[in-house]
C-alpha cells in the first residue's frame with residue numbers, strides 16, 4: 001500500500017487552487033522507519049507527505065485543535081479514521097464544507113513488530129466511509145468478529161479479571177495522552193479534570209486511574225472506531241483496546257449490530273432511543 | 284457554618300417496627316453538621332410539622348433532613364413547614380427510610396437500621412451543597428385546546444368557556460356529538476340521547492368563547508404548559524360555511540351514494556353530506572374520496588343547485604395555528620373489531636350486528652325508522668340473542684379489561700327491543716352482570732322484570748345457520764348444560780377500544796398511552812384527569828371505557844384543572860430545571876436528541892471573549908424543562924447541572940458512605 005505520489009498530487013492541487021489552508025498527512029520521523037503526523041501549510045512542503053502501511057495514526061484527531069479550527073482542511077483518512085470523522089461531523093465538531101477528505105481503501109497498517117496490526121486483521125470497514133476522493137480499490141464491509149483478547153479475558157473468572165485489570169490500571173500515570181490522542185475526546189473541559197469530579201482526583205492512584213479510564217471508555221462506548229490512536233499514544237503501553245472492544249461487543253450484540261460511525265447522523269446506541277432497544281437488563 | 288436538623292419519623296408502625304428509630308437519631312447526632320436530631324410518631328402531622336418549624340427558629344438551622352416516607356408523599360408538606368418558618372423550602376432533603384428501607388427489609392431490623400442511618404448521612408451530605416431555589420414564574424396563554432367533540436369534549440369546552448376562557452374545539456368529523464349522537468335512549472333513566480345532547484351542541488356553536496373547528500385534526504404541538512403552540516389542519520370541506528345556509532338542496536341532488544357511517548353503514552348518504560339532521564355545524568362537506576367532480580371532474584350538480592354559490596371545488600386544506608395554554612384530550616373510543624370470533628360467523632352471517640348498529644336501528648331517527656330489522660331480509664326479528672363481553676375479558680381472543688358499559692346498555696337494548704317489538708323475546712348470554720352505579724342495579728332489575736328476557740350465564744361457543752335462522756350454541760353455567768337458541772338476529776356487545784390513531788395522537792402530544800392505545804393518566808387514584816405532561820388533561824373514553832355520567836364528570840374535572848391553571852397571569856413552576864455551562868459545552872447536541880420534552884435548543888455565542896468567530900452551544904428553556912435529568916446523564920463533558928440534583932450534591936452523597 002503506497003499512495004505517496006497521489007497524496008502529494010492532491011495536496012499540491014488543493015494548495016495551488018487555494019481550496020485549503022492546511023493539509024494533514026504523514027511524514028517520516030527523520031530518525032527511524034516510523035512516521036508522524038504533519039500539518040502542511042503551503043504548497044512547497046507537500047513533498048514531505050507520504051502514505052504507506054506505516055501511516056498508522058488517526059489524523060481526524062487534529063481537527064479538534066486550534067490549528068485547524070475554522071480553517072479549510074485537507075486530510076487523509078483510512079477506514080477507521082473516517083468513521084471517527086463521521087462521528088465528529090454528526091456531533092457538530094467539524095463542518096463538512098470546510099473539509100477535503102482523501103479517503104483510503106485501506107489494506108491494513110503494521111504494528112510495532114512489523115506484522116499486520118490486530119485491529120486491521122479484525123477491521124470491519126477498511127474503506128473510508130466519507131471522502132471527496134478515494135485512493136485504492138474498495139473491498140467493502142466485512143463481517144464483525146469478536147476480538148481475540150476479549151475472548152481470552154471472558155474465559156477468566158470474575159476475580160481473575162478484576163486482578164488482571166487492577167494490575168493493568170496500576171501502570172497508568174494519568175498523563176491523559178489517551179484522551180488527547182482520541183479524535184472523539186474533543187471536550188475542552190473534560191469531565192475528568194473537573195472540580196466536582198472528585199472520584200478522578202488523586203494524581204496517579206490505581207483507584208483514580210480506574211475511575212478515569214472507566215469513565216473515558218464509557219464516553220467512547222458505541223463511538224470508538226478501534227483506530228487505536230490512544231493505545232499508540234500511551235507511554236505505559238496499557239492495553240486500552242480491551243476496554244473499548246468489550247463495550248463494542250456488548251453494544252454489537254444488544255443494539256441491532258451497531259458499529260460506530262458507519263453512517264452519518266447516527267449518534268450511536270447510547271444517544272438514541274428505539275422501541276426495540278433491549279430492556280431485560282434494567283431491573 | 285452549616286447547622287442541619289434531622290427529623291426521623293416512626294410513620295406509626297410502618298417505620299418503627301422494622302427500624303430502630305431512636306438508634307437512628309443517635310447515629311444522626313454523631314454527624315458533624317447535625318446540630319439537632321429528634322424523632323416523632325407522625326412527622327407529617329400538624330404537631331410534627333410544628334416541631335420542624337420550632338426547631339428551625341430555636342436552633343438556627345440552615346438545612347433540614349426529614350427521614351420518613353417517599354418524597355412523592357410529603358415533600359410538599361415539609362417544604363411548606365420550612366417556608367412557614369421563614370426558610371427557603373428547597374433547603375429540605377427527604378431521606379426515604381420507609382419505601383427504601385423499612386418496607387423492603389422487614390426481615391432484618393439491624394440492616395434496615397444501618398441503611399436508614401446511611402440514607403440520612405447521604406441526605407445530610409447532599410444538603411451541604413443545597414442552594415436556595417425559587418419557583419420559576421412563566422407567563423400563561425389563557426386559551427384552551429379541546430381535541431374531540433364527543434360529549435366529553437363538548438362538556439369540557441362549555442365549562443371552560445363559561446369561565447370566560449377562550450376554547451378552540453377541534454373535531455375530526457364534520458359534526459360534533461360523538462357516539463352519544465348515535466344513541467337512542469340512555470341508561471339508567473331512558474332519556475332520549477339526542478334530546479339532552481343537542482342543546483349542548485347548539486350551545487357550543489353559539490358560545491362567544493368557543494371557536495369550533497370541525498373536520499379538523501391536530502398536526503403539531505410545541506411548547507410547554509401555559510405556552511403551547513398548536514398547528515391544526517382544517518380539511519377542505521369544499522363548502523363555504525360562511526354563506527351556506529344548510530338548506531340541503533345539494534345533498535338531495537347529489538347522485539353519488541356512499542355507505543352512511545353515522546348509521547353504521549345500514550343506509551346510504553351522498554358524496555356531499557351532513558352526517559345527521561341535528562349536526563353542528565349544520566353545513567355539508569364533500570367527501571373527496573367519492574365525489575366524481577373532485578375525482579374525475581365530472582358532475583358539478585351540487586354547485587349548480589346551490590343558490591348561495593357556496594360550493595368551491597378548488598378549496599384546499601388550511602393550516603391554522605393557535606397559541607394555547609392547556610389541552611384537554613377527549614378523542615373517545617371506537618368499537619373493537621370482532622373478526623377474531625370466527626366461530627360466530629362474524630362477517631359471514633348478515634344477521635349478526637354490533638350493539639351500535641342495533642342502537643341506530645332502534646333510534647326513532649335511524650335508518651329503519653326505529654324498528655330493528657334483519658339485514659338479510661328486512662323482517663322484524665322476534666327472537667334476538669345479545670352476546671356480552673365480545674372481546675372484553677377475553678385474553679385469548681380479545682382484551683383483558685372489562686368494557687364497563689356493555690352490561691348496562693345490553694339491559695337497555697332488551698328494554699328497547701321490548702318497547703319496539705312487543706311480541707319479541709331477548710336472550711342474553713353474559714359472564715357477569717356488572718351494574719355498579721347510581722340506579723344501575725335497579726335499572727337492570729327493571730329490564731329483567733319488564734322484558735322477561737332470558738339471561739344465560741356463559742360464553743357462546745358457536746353460531747351456525749339453520750334455514751333463515753341463526754342457531755346460537757353456548758353454555759348455561761347455571762344448569763351446567765349446553766343450550767341452543769334459535770335467533771332471528773344476534774347483537775354483539777363488542778368491546779370499547781381506542782381509535783387506531785389514538786396512540787399517534789399521544790406521540791404527537793408527547794403523552795403516554797397503554798398497550799391498547801388508551802391515554803394514560805398521571806396517577807390512577809390521585810391524578811386521574813392529568814397526564815404526566817403538565818397542562819394536558821384527559822376526558823372521557825380516550826382514557827378508559829366510561830358511560831356518559833362518568834364522562835361528563837371527568838370532562839368537568841378537566842375544566843376545573845384548566846381554570847385552576849389559568850387562575851393567575853403567570854404560573855409557578857418547580858425550580859428543579861437544568862442549565863448549561865457554556866464554557867463546558869462542546870455543542871455536540873446529544874442533549875438536544877435525548878430531551879423528552881424538546882426543552883433544548885442551540886444558540887451561537889462568541890468563540891472566546893470578544894471573538895468574532897462563533898460556536899454553537901446548547902440552551903435549555905427553563906419553562907419547558909421538567910427536570911428529568913436525561914440531558915445531565917448524556918452530557919459527557921458534564922456541562923449540564925440540574926438544580927436540586929447538582930453533580931456536587933450527588934457526589935457528596937456518594938462519598939458520604
Ligand SMILES: Cc1cc2nc3c(=O)[nH]c(=O)nc-3n(C[C@H](O)[C@H](O)[C@H](O)COP(=O)(O)OP(=O)(O)OC[C@H]3O[C@@H](n4cnc5c(N)ncnc54)[C@H](O)[C@@H]3O)c2cc1C
Pocket residue numbers: 430431432433434435436453454455456458459460461462463466468469470471499500501613614615616617638639642688692695782788822823824825829830831832834
Ligand atoms: C352501543 C352503545 C350504547 C351506549 N349507551 C349508553 C347509555 O345508554 N348511557 C350511557 O351513559 N352511555 C352509553 N354508552 C357509552 C357512551 O357512548 C360513551 O360514554 C360516550 O360516548 C363517551 O363520550 P366521549 O366524548 O368520551 O367519546 P366519543 O363519543 O367517542 O367522542 C369522541 C369524539 O372525538 C372525535 N375524535 C376522535 N379522534 C379525534 C382526533 N384525533 N381529533 C379530533 N377529534 C377526534 C370523534 O370524532 C368523536 O366526535 C353507550 C355506548 C355504546 C357503544
Ligand code: SF4
Pocket residue numbers: 078079080081106107108109117119120121123124125126127226227
Ligand atoms: S483498522 Fe482498518 S481501516 Fe484502520 S488502519 Fe486497520 S485496516 Fe485500515
Ligand code: SF4
Pocket residue numbers: 179184185186187189190191192215216219220919920921
Ligand atoms: S473522556 Fe469524556 S469528557 Fe473527557 S474528553 Fe473524552 S469524551 Fe470528553
Ligand code: SF4
Pocket residue numbers: 058084181182183184220223224225226227228229230231244
Ligand atoms: S478510543 Fe482509542 S481506539 Fe477508540 S476511537 Fe478513540 S483513539 Fe481510536
Ligand code: SF4
Pocket residue numbers: 171172173174175176177178179233234235236237238240
Ligand atoms: S495514555 Fe496511558 S498512562 Fe496516560 S492516562 Fe491514558 S492510559 Fe494512563
Ligand code: SF4
Pocket residue numbers: 863867868869870871872873874875900901917918919920921922923
Ligand atoms: S450534551 Fe453537553 S456538550 Fe453536548 S451540546 Fe449538550 S450540553 Fe453541550
Ligand code: SF4
Pocket residue numbers: 860861877878879880881882883903907908909910911912913914915925
Ligand atoms: S432535564 Fe434536560 S432532558 Fe430533562 S427536560 Fe430538562 S432539559 Fe430536557
